[in-house]
Amino acid sequence: MERFLRASGTVVASCFAPITFSPCPVVVFRLNSNGSQSLVGMGSVLSADPNRVVVKRIVLSGYPFKVYKRSVVVRFMFFNREDAEWFKPVELHSKYGRRGHIKEPLGTHGLMKCNFDGRVKSQDTILMNLYKRVFPKWTYDPFVPSTAQRQHCLTNVE
Numbered sequence: 001m002e003r004f005l006r007a008s009g010t011v012v013a014s015c016f017a018p019i020t021f022s023p024c025p026v027v028v029f030r031l032n033s034n035g036s037q038s039l040v041g042m043g044s045v046l047s048a049d050p051n052r053v054v055v056k057r058i059v060l061s062g063y064p065f066k067v068y069k070r071s072v073v074v075r076f077m078f079f080n081r082e083d084a085e086w087f088k089p090v091e092l093h094s095k096y097g098r099r100g101h102i103k104e105p106l107g108t109h110g111l112m113k114c115n116f117d118g119r120v121k122s123q124d125t126i127l128m129n130l131y132k133r134v135f136p137k138w139t140y141d142p143f144v145p146s147t148a149q150r151q152h153c154l155t156n157v158e
Contacts, residue, residue, distance in 0.1 A: 012134040019048045031076055047060040064120060071113060072120045078110035087128065094124045
């Protein structure tokens with residue numbers, strides 16, 4: 001989920017609105033402080049799919065404490081034993097491309113023993129992706145400005 005639109009690239013936006021079937025054109029405006037509108041984006045409607053979900057990704061990171069071939073002790077990802085136990089089924093990956101899983105927690109301060117598919121370097125970072133479903137904001141407003149208001153906005157454009 002992106003917080004800001006990038007200048008280049010493709011973006012899919014979700015909203016609550018009356019069902020519109022593709023390929024209907026979409027024009028997105030932003031309301032400026034002086035009351036005028038500026039063009040933010042344009043595109044077309046994707047299919048109206050009620051099963052499409054919007055997810056937010058959170059990345060937890062930890063660092064290798066001890067490295068022995070494919071087995072690594074990771075610290076600073078969790079700070080208690082229960083969290084390491086809870087996230088045991090979730091896959092880990094490293095910045096250098098290794099994939100692995102949590103074997104067992106060590107001690108009471110969140111250290112954990114992990115196995116990977118190859119050697120992990122000591123300068124590597126261990127990452128865990130967590131996903132959460134989010135819903136679009138309920139802000140649908142069917143208001144369409146009248147022609148006089150649109151003409152006023154167009155004439156005041158600098």
